[in-house]
Amino acid sequence: MAHAVGRLRIADPPGATAPSRRYPPAQFAQAARTLARDTGCAIVLSGVGDDRALEEMLAAMPDVETHMLDGLPLGEFAALVEAAPLLLCNNSGPVHVAAAVGTPVVDLYALTNPQHTPWAVAHRVLFHDVPCKYCYKSICPEGHHDCLRLVPPATVVEAALSLLPPSWRRASSV
DSSP states (O other): OGGGGGGEEEEEOSOOSSGGGSOOHHHHHHHHHHHHHHHOOEEEEESOOOHHHHHHHHHHOTTSOEEEEOSOOHHHHHHHHHHSSOEEEESSHHHHHHHHHTOOEEEEOOSSOGGGSOOSSOEEEEOOOOTTTTOOOSSOTTSOOHHHHTSOHHHHHHHHHHHSOGGGSOGGGO
16 A cells, blocks of 8 residues: 555544534545545545444445444554545544644534634635534434535535645646
8 A cells, every 4th residue: 555645535424522513424435436436546444433324325336445443543544644635534532643743624513613623734624604603512412413414515526626626626626
């Protein structure tokens, strides 16, 4: 895998400490699949904790080259993120690792303090503006998870592509 790392994209799929902070797996997979198609990159899945969510993601993108890495020591994970052109993930620890090593990041962000977004690195923080935003709850008190569920995968793809140089886009996606 090391020979291809410059063309890999890192995705930290449905992992996050709270269910309310996880972008829906099917939507995550749709965004990852489109990014793989539009850039020619493989997808690296890391920090996998929810087997059902991972299975759902993989089933939704059988034609995408994927690499699953779990349980990497922090230093190795940081090196992997640093070598990647982009990190796409839920609002979790890897967002801050990306900021620390200078990797652009798309942060799918819900229900937490807006002061804790990535800093000192190119980034896009995505959420759907709902009246209950910043509720700070681990379980959506409204039961709808709209702050993430209503973020279209196309918006995730657009944000990711905006952080990559034009040379990363395939001619068919421009």
